Amino acid sequence: MSEAKRRARYTLEFKLEAVRLVKAGRVAAVTAKVLGVPKQTLHSWVRLEKKGTLKGAGDKPVSAEQMELARLRAELARVKMERDILKKGDGVLRKGIDVKYAWIAINRQRWSVSVACDMLGVSTSGYFEHMRRKGTDKPSKAGANKRISNEALLAHIRAIHAEVKQEYGWPKMCKELVARGIRVGKERVRRMMKEHGIKARGKRKFVVTTDSKHSLPIAPNLLQRNFTATAPNQVWTGDITYIATDEGWLYLAVVLDLFNRQVVGWSMQPHMHSSLVTDALRMAWFRRAPEAGVIFHSDRGSQYCGHELQAALADYKMKSSMSRKGDCWDNAPTESFWGRLKVGRLYGRKFETRRQAMDEVIDWMTFYNHRRIHSTLGYVSPMQFEKSWHAAQLKKAA
Structure with a gap:
């Protein structure tokens, strides 16, 4: 199939969502990477949306009303971004300044440091001075070999707990801390989370309904509950x-x-x-x-x-x-x-x-793909798992 025909496969819904994210203040390069489209293509969609000529396969150009609606949505998204910083940081908002600094460092790739500092009520200069005293805002190999104090560990646990919206219990919390260069044992993490009442949100049963009462053709079950795949796109x-x-x-x-x-x-x-x-x-x-x-x-x-x-x-x-x-x-x-x-x-x-x-x-699907660790994948995110697989294939071929 030709590249031109493939280009027309993007739905208008997909394009408008991409443009809305950029207009809301998200970095275009990051948005393009998350959505899996070339950065130049995303910039082109933004320009076409401004002109009112953005369209999907077989769609009419976006109307002036749709453009205004997209603008309003972008403005709402900007407000939501600031609100989310406050909401996501609610677990650390009432904590000490070290906890706030730890949370800002963890989320620095998602929101600008200045915006996060402003929302959490700390100064930008104070944050950078704090990180300068530490030497870096990324754990070094040397730092990974040094035992972290209980106070500092609790700050990191609370920051991660707020970041992942209480999804991690102590096993994943321990894996996440180690992945970030913090040397800590499972029992210590379990005990500290229990002592401070930090726990994962409980699971619930959800009813899923499917309309299978029809006379349409049914395909055979090719999987038979074999959910393993040895390569992407199988x-x-x-x-x-x-x-x-x-x-x-x-x-x-x-x-x-x-x-x-x-x-x-x-x-x-x-x-x-x-x-x-x-x-x-x-x-x-x-x-x-x-x-x-x-x-x-x-x-x-x-x-x-x-x-x-x-x-x-x-x-x-x-x-x-x-x-x-x-x-x-x-x-x-x-x-x-x-x-x-x-x-x-x-x-x-x-x-x-x-x-x-x-x-x-x-927002959650972005977190799920790029950052949420999975026990079935060896406690890495889906994107990291595939990236490591491709690297291994290149190494084998070399």
Whole structure:
């Protein structure tokens, strides 16, 4: 397929989300890397959106009303960014200045130091002076060999706990601390977290419903619960969930690569039509550019059995695979992903608008792909796992 045809595969939803992130103050290079698009392409979308000529495959150019809506969304996102700094730092906001400095250092690649200092009520000069006295804001090998005090360790634990929104228990907290160059034992971390009441958010059961009462063709189960993959783009899985907002339901479809559990495609819409899952698949296919033969596994929902999704799979030369009727264990990795999302960010939250829910979901998926460590991946993030795999392949070939 020609490069020009591939370029047209980006959905308007995807482009507008990318532009909105840039206009909200996110660094374009970082945004491009997170979304998996060339930086020059993202800059082009920003220019086209300003002119009102941004469009997706078969779409009309964005109207003036849509441009104004995008501008307002960008402004809301900027306000949300400042609010999120306060909210994410709420666990350290009432703590000592060393805890605040530790939290700012951990999040310095996400938010500028000056903005974070301002939100947490500390001076920028004070932060840099503190880091100068330490020698660096990144743990050195020499520092990793030095035993950290209980007070300093607690500051790091609280900062990480706030950063990951209480998702980590003591085993992952210990792995995260070691990965950041802090020499500490598991028992010490467990004991300190217990003494100070620092614990992971509890898991809950979530009901997942699928409309499988239809007469559409059903694909065979090619996985048979074998969820292992030896390389990227061998097996993808997809599913749909829904999120309650005051405006109504927001439906989310994702595509995961079973090799490293990475979210490679997604779509969020106020409906559950076939285009929801097709847009998620289209995003994944364009971003990953897989060779023919990828297995795409899903449940038997009408969206996945329908002509639109099946035609896309045929066009992409992918193999359709489906779970047995009413058996969520046949798609366990994706069900587990929903649990992490809902416990990590959605449980107990109230969203006034779909936009608020979308912002939270995108923020979490970015964290999930790039920074959330997985025990099944050897306590590294999906992106780091794949990066290490590619490095190993290059070493073998050399």
